[in-house]
Amino acid sequence: MSASDEQRYDVAVVGGGPAGLTTALYGARLGHETVLIDRGGGRAAMMADTHNVIGVTEETSGNEFLATAREQVASYGGDFERGFVESIERTDDGEDGDDRFRLVAGDDEFSAKRVVLATGFSDKRPDPPLPRTGKGLHYCLHCDAYMFVDEPVYVMGHGEAAAHVAMIMLNVTDDVDLLTRGAEPTWSDETAAQLEAHPIEVVREEVTGVENDPDSGWLEALEFADGTRREYRGGFPMYGSDYNTALAESLGCDLTDDGTIDVDDHGRTSVDGVFAVGDVTPGHNQIPVAMGQGAKAGLAIHKEIREFPRAKEAIARDGSVSDDEVPAISPELLATAVAHEGHAGGPRESPSTEPEAAADDD
Structure with missing residues (x-):
């Protein structure tokens, strides 16, 4: 081309x-x-x-x-x-x-x-089974934490970010579980000590099932490999x-x-x-x-x-700005602007961007 x-x-x-x-x-x-x-x-x-x-x-x-x-x-x-x-x-x-x-x-x-x-x-997604995205599976902590004030929540992951997000969620609810899903935690010893000082349960079993509300589709509970069932309203996967x-x-x-x-x-x-x-x-x-x-x-x-103001160097080289050089906006964008509802004085008929038709000889 x-x-x-x-x-x-x-x-x-x-x-x-x-x-x-x-x-x-x-x-x-x-x-x-x-x-x-x-x-x-x-x-x-x-x-x-x-x-x-x-x-x-x-x-x-x-x-x-x-x-x-x-x-x-x-x-x-x-x-x-x-x-x-x-x-x-x-x-x-x-x-x-x-x-x-x-x-x-x-x-x-x-x-x-x-x-x-x-x-x-x-966002890196954990392996299924998973709740529905936006109805129990959420990726933006600062967007969606408000939705779970005073509700049971989970955080999925086994690294530093997961541990810290679990602790952060205690600002809005007192019921937070950290789900490692069978993976060995990789957070530091310092973070482990910090985590132990907060009322968070670390659940190591893999998730084997998801229960959703049949009407709304929202998460109700997760099922685990050891046969337990834990109720949650939502949570955050932290896998990077x-x-x-x-x-x-x-x-x-x-x-x-x-x-x-x-x-x-x-x-x-x-x-x-x-x-x-x-x-x-x-x-x-x-x-x-x-x-x-x-x-x-x-x-x-x-x-x-933008074309103007023309730089001093350009003025010295090319001379002053002539009347036919302004406005610098293209004919198409000019036509759009004057016809727009936000144009000063209200929209008016767009100036034609087509060449004028030749005069009729008759």
């Missing part, structure tokens, strides 16, 4: 979770041709309910939340493509002499001035995460010691032109945090690639 066949953009966002969608929203609203490429799924899509997001009520599912966000991005002229980005490489075909990036997703190719990686991570950093590594981006993409306070990676936001970067795995990261990256990108 030649460069002319590529779909050309200012900003290409890889990953359609809250961080990627927010970056794309800022890109489109700030006047940059923006595409978001998403393979689907992700942590947010698994949410049965949305927690800790001001203005979004609890009964909103993750899929509803994401669908609304995609509609918002599209309303401002951002493009949405369903696909899996297999590779990204730097090219030197920028019209202004600057490097660009070529993204390949199946049969589609995209070219962009800036790339944003919002590829997230995947796999960060989706393959694209970042292929571009040469630095990673942190814990495997996340190393970024500055505005999402810039160690590679010029490449940004990363959301769960694939260090920090709290929370929707509001991801949205904030997306906003900061979107603003940083805007400041890097």
